[in-house]
Amino acid sequence: MEKNISEINDSKLIPLRPLIGYSVLAIISGLSGFAFITIINKIISNSITSTETVSLQNYLYLFIAVIAVFFISRRWLASGIIRLSQKIYWDIRKDVIKLILKAPYRKLQEYKEEVYATLTTDVNHISNASLMIITFFSSIILIFACLVYMAFLSLKLLGVSVVVIALGVVVYTIRSKVSNKQIKEVREMEKTFIAIFNSILNGAKEININADKGTQIYDEKLMKVATTGETKYVAALLKYLNSEIISQLLFYGLITFILVYSGPVFQTPVATKVSFIFVLLYLMGPIVSVMTIIPVMSRANVSLKKMKKLKIDLTKLEKLKQFDNKGQYKDFLDLKIRNYAFSYGENQFSVGPINFDIKRNEVIYVYGGNGEGKTTFINTVLNLFNLDNGEAYVDNELVPLKEIEKIKNLFAPVFSDFYLFDEFYGISNVDYEKVNKYLELFELDEKVHIEDGYFSTTQLSTGQRKRLALINTLLEDRPIIVLDEWAADQDPHFRHKFYTEIIPLLVQNDDKTIIAITHDDRYYYTADTLFKMEYGKLEKTNISELSAIF
Known part of the structure; x- marks a missing residue:
């Protein structure tokens, strides 16, 4: 996962300063939500351990402050991501067009379908993944904060939780390898689809005269690519989904163990159990976010490699130096x-x-x-x-x-x-x-x-x-x-x-x-x-x- 992110970041497709700024906003927004859970935990804990009625007035200002921070940071983050997504999307397209303008003519003709696929499919994958990096880093920070707080509540329960979470990550990673291979195969088929689509557009007159041509292209060519692509893509995403469900089942099993067995086995107080489970439930959000990002990053990684290969191929026969003295021989004899x-x-x-x-x-x-x-x-x-x-x-x-x-x-x-x-x-x-x-x-x-x-x-x-x-x-x-x-x-x-x-x-x-x-x-x-x-x-x-x- 770190490799995918570093490759996208190294490609200089993402402006670093906005990325850092929006990541900070995402962390602030996430921590404000975490603070909200912490305050609730504190109130419940006091309610369980104290024989007197807990006054919520003492926490009112904390609630107001946390909600205000959450609202402002989330608003700024959302508007910033909208702007950043469009900037990344169009910057990548402009870079691809610049590459095309500088590419040797003959090489460009050989790579028409690849260029179309890059301008459509790959650009979307990379720009979407670029935005996910913000969510990824903020989720990592929140996971770390939750683990620290869980350690403060109970080291024994933290140990059990880490083992279960690690087991879920291993299952997800192993199953993801097959999904990544299928996603790569689907991306290869995109070039074939573009070639078929171009043949339909360029041969529109002939198809209009003889509809059987179009029917044959559709039935024997396009349907084969579409069906295979759909099947492989669905299978890849279903593997991701099944892995995610398995991880969530492990997570729910962990919560069940804490509720039923942590008291007799670890002599965990009721207030600690409740607080720990609240944090676990909150932790599920960032963990699911990271797991959801993996297929997006995998698609982007495939697209990025394709884009880099296209750049290398188009510049292999590099155009000769463009000279400034364009009119040097204008008056030739x-x-x-x-x-x-x-x-x-x-x-x-x-x-x-x-x-x-x-x-x-x-x-x-x-x-x-x-x-x-x-x-x-x-x-x-x-x-x-x-x-x-x-x-x-x-x-x-x-x-x-x-x-x-x-x-x-x-x-x-x-x-x-x-x-x-x-x-x-x-x-x-x-x-x-x-x-x-x-x-x-x-x-x-x-x-x-x-x-x-x-x-x-x-x-x-x-x-x-x-x-x-x-x-x-x-x-x-x-x-x-x-x-x-x-x-x-x-x-x-x-x-x-x-x-x-x-x-x-x-x-x-x-x-x-x-x-x-x-x-x-x-x-x-x-x-x-x-x-x-x-x-x-x-x-x-x-x-x-x-x-x-x-």
């Missing part, structure tokens, strides 16, 4: 890529070595069949996939592999699986006059306008959404525009306009360089340079030799 290479793994598909030159204001098209490596090539050039080898030269100045981030800021892409942001993120000063010019150029001025820095709508066709994405990309004011099958979703009229009017305007008026993956062979003649991607290799093609074919 010539970019040479040399020996760029990337592989998905041993005996798996690879791209490279790639060698090609990019001259400013050049229009470069890359074509090739499906599965030949065109998109992987783009991701490699953009350094979304960490290079196995390669270097770049900007205006004959070497940019070594370890500093390749320096040239990433030359590129502004629109991917085939693009995401359209409705706001101009990452653009410090938006030129709205230029935005309106682009909206007109891309024939969107009658459908979209700017409202408070946002596009008025993004509910458009795929081709029109791609146009908005390209406008957003152009506003980043980076010299090289990279397009992956951008024109594939455009109608014939706009596709013709794009190749014959828009690209020349972007090159001549906006000082852009274009790299585009395209299958539009009838417009290959508009390129300055044409490359073919085949089996992961990039080969330059003579455009004039293809003119008879295309």
Whole structure:
């Protein structure tokens, strides 16, 4: 148990100062309740031992003081815990998001389901357990105070009580090991559930057309995970519950022994027996609290280990240093890529070595069949996939592999699986006059306008959404525009306009360089340079030799 708490505390997820403050409040609140029981014990003891009527007036002010302390401390504690719980909850989420933003792209794609599970399940478990630490420490203090008071009442009865309590703890700990294993298995299944859920969301159109797909996913995949997860989780919690009940039975047996046998065996006075039993009954609360916290801490410990492993995995291929001089090569004239290479793994598909030159204001098209490596090539050039080898030269100045981030800021892409942001993120000063010019150029001025820095709508066709994405990309004011099958979703009229009017305007008026993956062979003649991607290799093609074919 101490290990679980130390791990959560070492993770710096819990602000230390509020934790100490609220723990003190919890102890004060608990001790005030303990004081209340002590006063009652004193009154009962005096009533039993004294032949005269006990005056409660002497204890009135003590009762008022104890109740006032209990009310104030409990009120402050409750409001503080509410604030602390929300702070921990959102701080953990913010930390996870920061981790995601810094993670390598390819690694992040591999861990999508794990990230979702962490942001939902793990964050809740850890934040809940963080709050339980306060209750745990205050319960420990109260248990210690009760034991001291019980020793004052009767060392013999204390000895019997400690043996029984220790026996209950041992039973609970042994049985908890199985429960902890089952909780860990349930957490592993959370990732599978998220993957199934994502397949339902992402395949919503296909499922809507063919409902049998959804039925099969639900019956054969989701139901299996849900049923197994529910069964294991219920079994784990029932083991905790049974252990808790066994401990409580031992506790009640202890009380029965004290009432029936402590007098004949230990010659315990009646007043001492009554006082001791009152303290035992009060002690049950903190002990049950500690026992209840154990499964919560176990779940949090599993989640914390998962979260730490996720952090290690996502930072294993650490992103290269982010350089402050983002505009260092903005005015480049010539970019040479040399020996760029990337592989998905041993005996798996690879791209490279790639060698090609990019001259400013050049229009470069890359074509090739499906599965030949065109998109992987783009991701490699953009350094979304960490290079196995390669270097770049900007205006004959070497940019070594370890500093390749320096040239990433030359590129502004629109991917085939693009995401359209409705706001101009990452653009410090938006030129709205230029935005309106682009909206007109891309024939969107009658459908979209700017409202408070946002596009008025993004509910458009795929081709029109791609146009908005390209406008957003152009506003980043980076010299090289990279397009992956951008024109594939455009109608014939706009596709013709794009190749014959828009690209020349972007090159001549906006000082852009274009790299585009395209299958539009009838417009290959508009390129300055044409490359073919085949089996992961990039080969330059003579455009004039293809003119008879295309």
